[in-house]
């Protein structure tokens with residue numbers, strides 16, 4: 001199992017964000033995390049990535065217990081197994097697009113592989129922007145760059161929070177296809193959080209989150 | 220991660236440049252102070268080595284030392300030729316070296332003396348021979364190099380001790396010196412002197428030493444009466460300040476003055492400017508200066524004492540300036556601190572992302588620390604380079620600095636200490652901004668960041 005979640009729940013002071021989540025993703029079992037705004041998608045992703053500590057339940061990534069990991073242990077599990085694309089934050093601001101990719105490779109793989117990075121940006125259609133600073137990229141370009149950044153490390157699990165929200169229909173499809181294509185190649189399992197129902201067409205599995213708390217699983 | 224540190228520094232080029240500049244200025248000051256302090260001290264010590272006592276006309280003892288040991292100030296006046304014999308007769312005195320100053324060639328002082336001066340500084344003839352006949356001159360190594368002098372070359376001395384036209388008097392065109400020898404470099408003041416015999420200096424000034432005639436006295440316009448006023452205070456040429464010859468005449472040799480041993484005299488004398496004395500034994504140190512100061516109209520000054528006085532005066536102002544420079548360096552550190560703190564919040568998102576990408580806290584902490592250290596290193600290197608460049612330029616532009624014989628590209632090990640101290644300032648300045656990485660809440664930061 002790439003990802004295994006049992007009885008997960010999380011409350012903020014303001015109220016319950018997630019309750020009783022069970023989710024298992026085997027290798028190659030790409031899933032869509034679908035739910036309206038405020039349904040807890042980001043919260044779940046933060047828990048999976050070890051950025052938040054669950055109050056209840058377990059999270060295992062590639063067999064390692066992320067839920068119980070503390071501090072640098074969580075960092076380590078994340079670094080070895082998880083690639084992340086965030087809703088807003090995409091690239092390190094001081095580095096060019098391409099340097100961001102090389103840095104990500106270094107951090108996650110321990111070495112640079114410019115050829116792979118180049119192939120990736122070419123496939124994402126941002127090849128002409130590799131020298132650009134993050135601030136000089138359009139929203140869509142930045143989002144594709146963030147996907148490239150998360151993929152260059154070839155992680156076992158790629159979680160993406162609204163990776164296609166800034167893209168138009170055509171680019172959305174293209175990115176979704178690229179995510180799937182790359183996932184096949186590198187054996188990465190995708191978990192994509194979105195409120196964009198259009199992605200249902202491309203992703204086989206859908207996990208639906210409904211606010212507040214209630215959760216339904218669709219095979 | 221060093222690439223990332225550079226990238227962040229490049230992201231704010233103006234701030235980075237200003238911080239580097241600020242530290243650079245501080246380091247420039249520190250290195251300049253260090254270099255001047257050390258080189259001047261070394262130089263003074265070296266030039267005064269072996270001279271136990273200087274005997275000259277009454278006046279400021281410091282001025283006497285400066286003029287006759289370091290050859291930078293105007294002499295205090297003249298002393299009678301007989302004083303040389305007086306000291307030579309003293310059994311406690313090993314060596315007496317006469318000095319007759321008054322002229323220069325392109326700012327290099329022409330010193331009437333004997334071979335004793337060479338011995339004092341360990342000088343040796345590299346080419347030619349020592350002066351012998353009247354108007355033969357031996358050039359110090361720096362003088363020869365500067366003049367591109369060859370043996371047999373003739374030159375005219377100018378009146379006064381500095382080369383500038385404003386101050387320099389007329390050329391002594393009736394008496395040209397001939398270069399008969401060139402000295403090997405000694406690294407002392409000797410390198411910048413032109414040596415000749417005392418008699419030659421008298422000749423140039425029209426003082427007839429051969430037959431004791433005084434008829435040339437007025438030839439070059441230095442007519443004065445050696446009056447009671449002169450005798451009273453020992454300043455041989457007070458009156459001359461009023462006339463058109465200006466200050467350089469204080470230095471003129473062979474001018475009418477006072478013979479301190481014979482209370483009064485009139486007319487030009489065969490005189491000397493100062494005597495450099497080396498003792499034979501320690502007892503002389505007590506007796507000889509006391510004898511000179513009490514029983515003659517001359518003064519005896521101890522180079523070691525005056526040099527120490529000079530260095531302590533100099534040292535106090537150096538300490539003040541040094542304190543200021545370190546404060547400036549601290550300000551540079553503060554500027555780095557403020558700059559890093561300013562960007563810290565804007566950068567929180569970046570740092571959180573770096574963490575998510577797999578960079579450990581310590582690694583990111585190190586990167587930010589490195590930014591401070593790199594800025595400091597750039598400032599320190601800039602400062603050290605600028606200081607040495609400035610010394611080089613100053614040595615070329617200002618004769619006095621050149622005269623002190625300051626070496627522009629001699630690196631002091633203490634510059635390494637300054638370098639690492641400044642690196643330390645850079646690191647300390649970056650610690651607090653860098654430490655924020657330990658308190659970043661990743662989930663919140665990533666949710667908020669845009």
Ligand SMILES: Nc1ncnc2c1ncn2[C@@H]1O[C@H](COP(=O)(O)OP(=O)(O)OP(=O)(O)O)[C@@H](O)[C@H]1O
Pocket residue numbers: 012013014016017035036037038039040041042043044195663
């Ligand atoms: N740090 C927080 N502190 C308190 N409450 C929070 C915090 N983060 C999220 N919440 C709340 O938890 C619930 C789930 O938020 P979450 O960000 O997970 O939703 P989401 O599905 O990602 O929404 P969106 O599609 O708008 O991004 C919301 O009601 C939100 O207000």
Ligand SMILES: [Mg+2]
Pocket residue numbers: 041042043087161
């Ligand atoms: Mg969200």
